Structure formats: structure tokens, C-alpha cells
Amino acid sequence: MAPRAPPLLLLLLVSAAAGSCGAALGDPAGLLRRAKEAEFVDWVVGVRRRIHENPELSYEEFATSELVRRELEAMGIPYRHPLAVTGVVATVGTGGPPFVALRADMDALPMQESVEWEHKSKVPGKMHACGHDAHVAMLLGSAKILQEHRDELQGTAVLVFQPAEEGGGGAKKMVEAGAVENIEAMFGIHIFDSVPIGVLASRPGPVMAGSGFFEAVVSGKGGHAALPHHTIDPILAASNVILSLQQLVSREADPLDSQVVTVGKFQGGGAFNVIPDSVTIGGTFRAFSKESFDRLKQRIEQVIVAQASVQRCSATVGFLEPSFPPVINDPELHDFFMKVAGKMVGPGDVREKQPMMGAEDFSLYSEAIPRTYYSFVGMLNETRGPQAAHHNPFFTINEDALPYGAAIQASLAARYLLEHQQHVAAAAKVEPRDEL
Numbered sequence: 387m388a389p390r391a392p393p394l395l396l397l398l399l400v401s402a403a404a405g406s407c408g409a410a411l412g413d414p415a416g417l418l419r420r421a422k423e424a425e426f427v428d429w430v431v432g433v434r435r436r437i438h439e440n441p442e443l444s445y446e447e448f449a450t451s452e453l454v455r456r457e458l459e460a461m462g463i464p465y466r467h468p469l470a471v472t473g474v475v476a477t478v479g480t481g482g483p484p485f486v487a488l489r490a491d492m493d494a495l496p497m498q499e500s501v502e503w504e505h506k507s508k509v510p511g512k513m514h515a516c517g518h519d520a521h522v523a524m525l526l527g528s529a530k531i532l533q534e535h536r537d538e539l540q541g542t543a544v545l546v547f548q549p550a551e552e553g554g555g556g557a558k559k560m561v562e563a564g565a566v567e568n569i570e571a572m573f574g575i576h577i578f579d580s581v582p583i584g585v586l587a588s589r590p591g592p593v594m595a596g597s598g599f600f601e602a603v604v605s606g607k608g609g610h611a612a613l614p615h616h617t618i619d620p621i622l623a624a625s626n627v628i629l630s631l632q633q634l635v636s637r638e639a640d641p642l643d644s645q646v647v648t649v650g651k652f653q654g655g656g657a658f659n660v661i662p663d664s665v666t667i668g669g670t671f672r673a674f675s676k677e678s679f680d681r682l683k684q685r686i687e688q689v690i691v692a693q694a695s696v697q698r699c700s701a702t703v704g705f706l707e708p709s710f711p712p713v714i715n716d717p718e719l720h721d722f723f724m725k726v727a728g729k730m731v732g733p734g735d736v737r738e739k740q741p742m743m744g745a746e747d748f749s750l751y752s753e754a755i756p757r758t759y760y761s762f763v764g765m766l767n768e769t770r771g772p773q774a775a776h777h778n779p780f781f782t783i784n785e786d787a788l789p790y791g792a793a794i795q796a797s798l799a800a801r802y803l804l805e806h807q808q809h810v811a812a813a814a815k816v817e818p819r820d821e822l
């Protein structure tokens with residue numbers, strides 16, 4: 387399949403491949419070596435630490451967005467801003483099709499960091515405890531690698547820095563703002579606590595669950611706790627509602643089709659001797675298919691209303707929007723990922739990832755982009771002691787993982803463009819540049 391090319395073209399290709407930094411864009415292992423060079427590591431770690439020190443919540447990522455834009459400017463990469471309040475969309479390459487996207491989320495969590503270290507969060511009650519600081523740094527790292535090879539890109543890599551992944555549906559707002567028009571494929575990654583350092587992991591098909599949130603008000607009639615017959619007790623009714631909700635998964639769902647219903651909120655009453663008028667309960671439900679998700683949603687509402695009525699209470703049920711569909715990995719992109727990741731870290735360090743009941747708003751991009759794919763970058767290094775989990779106040783990032791995240795995203799984008807461009811050329815029966 388080697389294209390017939392005159393010696394002059396070969397010479398040009400060789401000199402382009404030998405470019406400023408040694409590795410060819412089509413060589414994932416070479417890009418990883420580039421990302422592990424000391425000066426690159428210092429820079430990408432520095433970026434991550436600056437973001438970590440100044441965590442910002444959903445749709446408030448103003449300083450983070452500004453940092454992203456300054457770094458892009460320093461690299462000479464054009465971008466669009468603002469999209470969805472703080473979002474930034476940068477482009478590297480020809481500016482023409484095909485377009486392939488990479489995505490990072492920028493927001494932190496409303497929790498206090500408990501790790502005592504030099505770059506601890508400087509903002510009380512806010513912390514990057516999920517790793518989005520690392521995601522932004524890694525995507526800027528990918529940007530740097532791609533920009534070093536911009537003349538070799540066979541299309542355009544679109545770098546999407548989005549706000550509000552933690553429940554705010556930032557992905558949906560980015561789609562609505564036109565961030566991903568004309569994109570053929572998009573890759574998202576998450577740095578991950580339980581995947582070993584040096585390992586890249588994913589799976590075809592469902593990888594993260596669909597997630598919805600509900601809230602219900604169960605209303606009765608308040609009164610004296612010693613005279614229950616003069617009241618309609620919503621505490622008892624809500625308690626039975628919760629027990630009934632727990633039977634949706636255990637009795638109605640296929641045991642082989644993983645689902646969760648959790649009531650995490652129960653608020654009502656304020657005195658030992660008073661039965662309150664109403665109780666508010668709320669929770670989340672998870673499933674891996676649209677059918678199971680929609681069925682749970684419908685049954686949650688039915689069960690709350692019907693079970694509340696058994697104790698003569700009324701109930702209103704609301705669902706938070708947006709809900710998040712499951713993250714479903716495109717099977718062809720999975721084969722592609724296995725190939726590229728295998729060339730980067732060796733096939734033995736590309737692992738199958740179990741699906742998780744956690745949710746990701748990355749799935750909202752799949753409603754606008756034909757093919758999407760989500761994978762995990764390992765950071766567990768047991769010789770450094772135990773690794774605190776995501777969303778834990780003791781969460782830390784193993785910064786050794788940052789070069790892997792930078793290099794795999796750059797490789798996925800570059801090779802996707804290369805292969806897709808070749809596909810277009812073959813389909814159109816275009817001779818490979820013999821006119822040179």
C-alpha cells in the first residue's frame with residue numbers, strides 16, 4: 387500500500403518527520419518520549435499545579451479559562467472564546483476537514499482539600515478532587531505536541547475545554563454554542579485512581595452509566611407527635627417510599643443489566659414532638675441503556691406517588707435536567723484506540739476497563755458527534771503509598787501520568803486524521819500527490 391512517490395517527496399517527508407522534536411507524529415511511542423522530556427514535564431506539571439491552587443466551580447472557571455487561553459497564545463494556537471460562559475475551543479492543523487476533537491473539563495468541586503502540600507487549594511471549600519486540573523494540563527500538553535507537528539496534520543484537531551462537568555451539563559451548553567460542529571469523532575479521557583501508572587484502559591460499548599436525579603415532596607398533615615391520629619405522617623410515608631424504591635432494582639431489573647437507585651437526601655421535621663407537614667427526599671438513578679434508564683425514571687415517579695398514597699399522603703416528583711445518558715464507546719474507535727495505545731505503551735499495558743456506575747457529561751457530545759470514545763489514564767503507583775479516591779478530600783494526582791495523557795490524546799487525534807484522510811483519498815480515487 388506504499389504510495390508511489392518521487393524521491394523529492396520522500397525527502398520532504400523524511401525532513402518533516404525529523405522535525406523540531408525528533409518523533410514523527412504517527413509514532414505514539416515517540417510522542418510519549420517527547421512528553422516525558424524534562425522541560426515538557428516541568429511545564430505541564432506547573433500548569434496543573436497553578437490550576438490546582440485556584441479551583442473554580444462549574445461555570446465560574448474564569449481564571450482557568452484565562453490560563454488556557456494564555457498558554458494557547460504562547461504556543462501560537464488560535465481559539466474561540468467564550469462558549470458556554472468559560473469554554474474555549476482551539477484548533478491545530480490545516481483548518482479544513484476532517485475534524486477530530488479532544489476534550490477536557492475544567493471545573494472543581496465544592497469541598498475542602500485535606501492534603502497538606504505546597505500547591506494545596508488556596509480557595510477554602512473548593513478543590514480539584516476529581517482530576518480536572520490534570521485534564522486541562524494534559525490537553526494543553528496535547529496541544530503543544532500537535533502544534534510542534536502542525537505541518538504534518540492531515541486535517542484539524544479541535545481542542546475543547548469545557549465548563550461544568552460536575553453536574554452542570556457543560557457539555558450540552560458547549561454543543562449548543564456550536565463548539566463541535568462538523569466534528570467526526572471525539573475522544574475524552576479521565577485520569578484514574580485505580581488504573582496503574584503507565585496503563586491506558588477502556589472498553590467497547592457502555593463504559594459509564596446514564597445518570598438522573600429526582601426530588602420528591604411527600605405531603606401529609608402536621609401536628610402533635612403524641613396525637614398521630616390527628617395527623618397524616620409524611621415521615622412514615624416517605625420511609626415506606628424509600629423501601630419501595632429499593633425494590634425497583636432488586637425485583638424489576640434484569641440482574642445482568644446493572645442499575646442503581648439511591649436516595650441520598652431525606653429532609654423533614656425539626657422537633658422530637660412534632661409531626662411535620664411534609665418531607666423532601668431526593669436521589670439518583672443509574673443505568674446503562676436508554677430503555678432501562680427511562681423505565682427507572684417512570685417507575686420512580688409511579689412508586690413515590692402510589693406508595694405515599696398508602697399512608698394518605700400526596701407526592702410531587704421532579705427530575706433535574708439535563709440527565710446524562712450512558713457513555714457508550716464506538717466499537718471501531720475502540721479497535722483504533724487499542725492499536726494506537728498499544729503502539730504507545732505496549733499491548734500489555736492497554737487494559738480492559740470494567741464499566742462504572744459513575745456518570746460523565748461526555749455522553750452529551752454523542753448526541754451531536756457521530757462517534758465518541760472515552761478512556762482512562764492510569765496513575766496508581768503503589769510504591770508511593772495508597773491512592774485516595776476521586777471526590778475524596780485526600781485525593782492527589784500522580785503527576786507522572788500527565789505525559790501519558792498528553793501523548794495519547796495527541797496520538798489519537800493525529801492518527802485519526804491521518805487514517806481518515808487516507809480513507810477519503812482512497813474513496814475519491816485521488817492519486818497520492820503524484821503531481822509533485
Ligand SMILES: *[C@@H]1O[C@H](CO)[C@@H](O)[C@H](O)[C@H]1NC(C)=O
Pocket residue numbers: 583584767768769770786
Ligand atoms: C513509582 O514510584 C516510584 C517511587 O517514586 C518511582 O521510582 C517509579 O518510577 C514509579 N513508577 C512509575 C511506573 O512511574
